[in-house]
Amino acid sequence: MENSYMPFSPTTTTTANTTLRLPNKGWSQNSGFCIYEPMNSKNFSSTPSSTPSNSQFHHPSQLVAPYQSLQLPHRQPTEQAGHSLAYLVYPFFLGQNGIEFGESSSIQASNGVQGSCFIQTDGLSEEQERRILDPYITKVARIRRKQARQRSLGLQRSASSGASIQVEERRLTSSGADTDVNNNNDTKRDLYMFCTPDNKRLRMLLKKELKNSDVGSLGRIVLPKKEAEVNLPTLSDKEGILVMIKDVYSNQMWTLKYKFWSNNKSRMYVLENTGDFVKQNGLEIGDSLTLYEDESKNLYFFILKVERFAAEASNNQHCDNVNNNNHMYLPFTCQSRDEEETSIELLIEQLKHKEQQEPNDFMTLPMDAAYSGRLPKEARHFLSDTFSSRETYSQITATTLQTSSTSIRGKARSVDDIQINFDDGYGGLDMLPDVSLYNFSL
DNA sequence: TGCATTGCATGAAAA
DNA sequence: TTTTTCATGCAATGC
Structure with a gap:
């Protein structure tokens, strides 16, 4: 007897073609989801399917040229009145006090759509201003960031540390601004730190860097045991179960078999029938597969083709709007406290006048310094409109870009843009980046 | 017989 | 040094 684990409804299998949809009109919330739906093994196939929808969300490979072979996290550009393009990356990383669209009356989604990941760029409201200045909120935000950072680093949350944070929050909330119930709800909710284009909250289950045997002809992907046992459905027998896995930013759905082999006194967990999955997604050694x-x-699932991203970026191909949150190019960073005090303005000046300036040079500095009032007006305006709290983002990165499509021997002919990334610092290097981009010409 | 698939065994690497 | 994990080799099996 074969079990299956497929909360997604398998009833809608039409075409494997990636469809396009608006971010605010994502997969249907009521598309007949069923949990642990039995599946006839004879009818099983790993053929991808996609939920039918009138979706117009752009698969990155169809949206922006640089992603045609990169399959990076998807960035949805949005025209903002009076500003450059801003980009959001999916799966979007959710800051605890940060990108909570639709939750705050002071932050309206653009296009008149509540709950969208798009942001209005009008000026600060009084409410926003109050929140920015409210030290209590920023303190709570700091604590929550600490929690998120610990989780994101993959640390097992010990009972003691969890308790201490709770105590600290309780102490803060003794004024009545919050309750233990809310804390618990928040804690549970905080596990879901990413967001799909249609605003479904995701939590990361496991990540696998693909090896030769994973992308070879065997059609199976070995999964890390610990994460599999903790985060994936418990397997009672060797038969395993069928799982339906959906691409984070397309509608494509795959049905794979999740099972284990006995290995001495232990187990090895594998995804099987992955041949077509690997082939169609063009997976290669070094790519990473993340399950949410x-x-x-x-x-x-989400695929990051790190190796090709690194190779292409290092060849200065299509550097526009490519973020470097993987920190692959780090010619220099702020080291001392003095340097950290450097304003964003000075940082940009240093980048501009850096000898032999090349694309992907970048510097970082803490958000506090970036927010010291010397931030360029446009960028500050963008920040204010985007984030409800100055504490939300802790680091700012300025990156030079090659904006000219012309290059000589792989080197940029000119570097005429600087891209500023606002990095909340939750994710560390291994997590998908939470990034918003602000570009302006030198 | 040959090829594909399955799952156990082995050993290197990591903890 | 020992234990555990996991990449992969390879024999058994099925078609």
Whole structure:
């Protein structure tokens, strides 16, 4: 007897073609999800399917040229009145006090759509201003960031540390601004730190850097045991179960078999029938496969082709709007406290006048310094409109860009843009970046 | 017989 | 040094 774990409804299998949809009109919330739906093994196939929708969300390979072979996290550009393009990256990383669109009346989604990941760029409201200045809020935000950072680093949350944070929050909330119940709800909710284009919250289950045997002809991907046992459905027998996994930013759905082999007194966990999955997604050694689940236990996957990203970026191909949050190019960074005090303005000046300036040079500095009032007006305006708290983002990165499509022997002919990334610092190097971009010409 | 698939065994690497 | 994990080799099996 074969079990399956497929919260996604398998009833809608039409075409494997990636469809396009608006971010605010994502997968149907009521598309007949069923949990642990039995599946006839004879009818099983790993053929991808996609949920039918009138979606117009752009697969990155269809949206922006640089992603045609990169399959980086998707960035949805949005025209903002009076500003440059801003980009959001999916799966979007959710800051605890940060990108909570639709939750704050002071932050309206653009296009008149509540709950979208797009942001209005009008001036600060009084409410926003109050929140920015409210030290209590920023303190809570700091604590929550600490929690998120610990989780994101993959640390097992010990009972003691968890308790201490709770105590600290309780102490803060004794004024009545919050309750233990809310804390618990928040803690549970905080596990879901990413967001799909249609605003489903995701939590990361496991990440696998693909090896030769994973992308070879065997059609199976070995999964890390610890994460599999903790985060994936428990397997009672060797038969395994069928799982339906959806691409984070396309509608493509795959049905794979999740099972284990006995290995001495232990187990090896594998995904099987991955041949077509690997082939169609063009997976190669070094690419990473990350599994997520949403709050309804639907499974999602995300592919990051790190090696090719590094290779292409280092060849200065299509550097526009490529973020470097993987910190692959780090010619220099702020080292001393004095340097950290450097304003964003000075940082940009240093980049501009750096000898032999090349694309992907970048510097970083803490958000506090960036927010010291010397931030360029446009960038500050953008920040204010985007984030409800100055504490939300802790680091700023300025990166030079090659904006000219012309290059000589792989080197940029000119570097005429600086891209500023606002990095919340939650994710460390291994997590998908939470990034918003602000570009302006030198 | 040959090829593909399955799952156990082995050993290197990491903890 | 020992234990555990995991990449992969390879024999058994099925078609």
